[in-house]
Amino acid sequence: MDQARPGRDILDRALRASxxxxxxxxxxxxxxxxxDAAAILAGQLLAFLHFIFLRKIVKLFTEGGxxxxxxxxxxxxxVLVYGGLAGLITLGGVRYVPLCVGFALPFLTLFLKSIxxxxxxxxxxxxxxxxxxxxRSFGNAAKPAxxxxxxxxxxxxxxxxxxxxxxxxxxxxxxxxxQEATATHHAEExxxxxxxxxxxxxxxxxxxxxxxxxxKNQVIxxxxxxxxxxxxxxxxxxxxxxxxxxxxxxxxEWMVExxxxxxxxxxxxxxDKHFPLIGALFFYILTINxxxxxxxxxxxxxxxxLTLALALxxxxxxxxxxxRNLGILGYLDHLAGSPRDAIGWxxxxxxxxxxxxxxLAKPVSLSCRLFGNIFGEDTLIVVFxxxxxxxxxxxxxxxxxxxxxxxxxxxxxxxTLTSIVQALIFSLLATVYLYMxxxxxxxxxxxxxxxx
Amino acid sequence: MLFPAALGLGxxxxxxxxxxxSGIGIGFLGKGAMEAMGRQPEILPKLQVAMIIGFGxxxxxxxxxxxxxxxxxxxxx
Numbered sequence: 001m002d003q004a005r006p007g008r009d010i011l012d013r014a015l016r017a018s019x020x021x022x023x024x025x026x027x028x029x030x031x032x033x034x035x036d037a038a039a040i041l042a043g044q045l046l047a048f049l050h051f052i053f054l055r056k057i058v059k060l061f062t063e064g065g066x067x068x069x070x071x072x073x074x075x076x077x078x079v080l081v082y083g084g085l086a087g088l089i090t091l092g093g094v095r096y097v098p099l100c101v102g103f104a105l106p107f108l109t110l111f112l113k114s115i116x117x118x119x120x121x122x123x124x125x126x127x128x129x130x131x132x133x134x135x136r137s138f139g140n141a142a143k144p145a146x147x148x149x150x151x152x153x154x155x156x157x158x159x160x161x162x163x164x165x166x167x168x169x170x171x172x173x174x175x176x177x178x179q180e181a182t183a184t185h186h187a188e189e190x191x192x193x194x195x196x197x198x199x200x201x202x203x204x205x206x207x208x209x210x211x212x213x214x215x216k217n218q219v220i221x222x223x224x225x226x227x228x229x230x231x232x233x234x235x236x237x238x239x240x241x242x243x244x245x246x247x248x249x250x251x252x253e254w255m256v257e258x259x260x261x262x263x264x265x266x267x268x269x270x271x272d273k274h275f276p277l278i279g280a281l282f283f284y285i286l287t288i289n290x291x292x293x294x295x296x297x298x299x300x301x302x303x304x305x306l307t308l309a310l311a312l313x314x315x316x317x318x319x320x321x322x323x324r325n326l327g328i329l330g331y332l333d334h335l336a337g338s339p340r341d342a343i344g345w346x347x348x349x350x351x352x353x354x355x356x357x358x359x360l361a362k363p364v365s366l367s368c369r370l371f372g373n374i375f376g377e378d379t380l381i382v383v384f385x386x387x388x389x390x391x392x393x394x395x396x397x398x399x400x401x402x403x404x405x406x407x408x409x410x411x412x413x414x415x416t417l418t419s420i421v422q423a424l425i426f427s428l429l430a431t432v433y434l435y436m437x438x439x440x441x442x443x444x445x446x447x448x449x450x451x452x
Numbered sequence: 453m454l455f456p457a458a459l460g461l462g463x464x465x466x467x468x469x470x471x472x473x474s475g476i477g478i479g480f481l482g483k484g485a486m487e488a489m490g491r492q493p494e495i496l497p498k499l500q501v502a503m504i505i506g507f508g509x510x511x512x513x514x515x516x517x518x519x520x521x522x523x524x525x526x527x528x529x
Contacts, residue, residue, distance in 0.1 A: 262501055304519075365512050372515035375522070425508035432505060 014113045015051060018044065018106040025105075029098070036098040039088075043102020046084050051106055053077035194382055196222075196298040223300040226288040234283075255283075262424075263431045267438075274434055277317055281310065282427035289374055289419030293412060299419075302375040304367060311367035314430045319359070322437035334437070335359070362433055366426060373422045377415045384408045460528045463521040470517035477510035 022044035030037040053073055060070045088099060195203075202215035214221055237252035245253060256279060263278055264271040271278075285301060292299025300306045323331045337344065337351035388404040485503040489496060 262497075265498055265501060365516075368519050369508065369512045369515050372518045372522075373511075376515075376518060421504065421507075425504060428501065428505050429508060 010113050011051065011055065011110065014110040015048060015106055017113070018109040019048070021109065022102055022105050025101070036095060039095055039098035040102035040105075042084075042088055043099040044105050045102075046081055046088075047103045047106040049084075050077065050081045053081065194295075194298075194378075194385060197296045200296075218298065219300045219303040219306055222291060222298050223288060223306055225297075226291050226300065227284060229291075230283055230287045259283075259427075263427070266428070266431050267435050270438060274321075274431075277314075278427050278431055278434075281314065281430060282423050285310070285370070285426055286419065286423040289423055290416070292374070292378060293415060293419070299374050299378065301370055301422075302378045304371045307367040307371040308363070310370075310426070311363035314366065314433070315359075315363040318362075318430070318433045318437050321434060325438055362429075366429060370422055370426055373418055377411070377418050380411055381408060381415065384411060456528050459524055463524060463528070467514065467517045467521055470514045474510050474514040477513075478507055481506045481510060 022040060026037040026040045029040065053076060056073050057070065057077065060073060085099075085103070089096065196218065198211075198215050198218045198221060202211050205211050233252070237249050241249065259279055259282055260271060260275050263275065267274065288300050288306075290299075291297045292302065322334065326334055333339075335352060335355045336348055337355055339345045339348055339351075384404060384407055388401065388408070391404065392401070481503060485499055488499055
């Protein structure tokens with residue numbers, strides 16, 4: 001049973017990778033600032049020691065009882081790691097930042113490794129152990145969703161800075177007006193949507209920095225709310241999975257299974273491996289979209305930032321699996337349109353850019369489609385609510401409210417439909433892109449058989 | 453013609469034109485799917501998935517026009 005310890009195996013790999021990263025980093029810094037390079041290596045060494053001792057302690061602890069070596073190991077760890085850190089900072093005169101970078105490297109590699117593992121990209125000895133039953137796959141889908149959220153939020157932060165700056169540059173024609181331009185941009189955005197609770201909170205508490213920050217990054221806040229809701233539901237449903245499921249577990253399993261069936265019809269047996277991401281995308285987007293129907297909430301997908309982040313994650317995932325399954329050469333061959341004869345090679349200079357452009361257009365079209373649909377629906381509702389408000393202002397209450405409320409309710413039903421369909425389209429297109437990238441001779445054969 | 457005026461005329465018109473194209477595309481798709489369903493009701497689930505994906509592609513064209521309008525809308529007036 002050499003596979004029995006995936007946790008330790010992955011720790012070993014992460015530590016090895018972190019040493020390589022630290023050496024590379026130190027080598028890159030060393031010519032200019034040798035002291036910083038030494039600090040990075042020292043930090044890496046301390047973090048390495050931290051993990052080694054931690055593993056020793058955990059091993060002694062789990063293997064049983066009160067071993068005197070346990071106290072020794074804990075003491076040695078505290079003295080070496082924390083004493084070393086404190087000593088280096090106070091006496092050694094090293095700079096703080098490179099030391100922290102070095103110390104953070106093993107943690108970072110461990111984190112990245114676990115993301116890769118959760119996405120099913122780990123070494124075979126680890127991924128083979130993953131449960132593939134449908135009942136569990138929702139729990140599996142929930143785990144990448146957490147990383148999806150983290151990644152999404154990170155990319156989102158980067159991108160929400162970019163378009164704002166670009167717009168400011170475009171509109172400002174000069175540095176001092178930039179702030180004003182972002183302000184008007186913000187106001188313009190605010191006028192096009194119904195106020196949510198964050199905006200209301202912001203209006204009642206002007207100048208509060210926390211609320212200010214939340215209001216400015218409300219897309220992230222609502223994405224996190226939706227993600228937490230999603231995790232809560234999946235946790236509640238799969239907390240104690242039963243053989244004979246109750247109504248709640250049954251409902252969740254039905255949703256997951258029917259979604260897996262739909263995607264499995266496209267992707268074939270490989271769906272087991274990719275359903276965690278695709279299913280998480282579907283349910284996450286669905287939750288976000290549906291959140292917008294609740295008054296005072298907002299669909300985070302009505303911002304291009306979030307949809308672009310999700311589409312980029314899908315894009316990178318598809319390219320990653322393309323390279324992993326086809327190999328670098330096979331991937332390039334796929335991009336070149338698989339030239340096999342003279343005509344194919346002659347068309348290469350045309351086909352290669354076309355294929356690359358086609359790949360790059362995928363995330364753009366994915367993100368714009370989701371954003372445009374959800375934003376359009378939201379705008380539609382805002383227009384009708386605004387018309388109602390105008391009529392109420394003109395004191396035509398009795399005349400205005402019943403038909404307008406009816407129309408708005410109708411459009412909200414339409415919004416529900418759009419939310420489901422768009423989430424479905426996003427995840428189905430992700431499946432289709434994946435299908436186009438993966439080798440699928442068996443499936444194609446089967447299809448050829450059917451058509452005959 | 454003034455640039456904002458051109459935008460104010462062109463953007464809604466562009467969306468309308470794009471919607472015509474998407475509408476034709478979705479109509480054809482729906483027609484084909486309905487006919488296929490009538491002939492072979494048992495392929496309904498597979499057909500629906502393909503149909504929805506096709507709708508997504510066709511509809512995306514209007515959405516591009518819509519997004520373009522949204523990005524340029526601020527410069528109308």
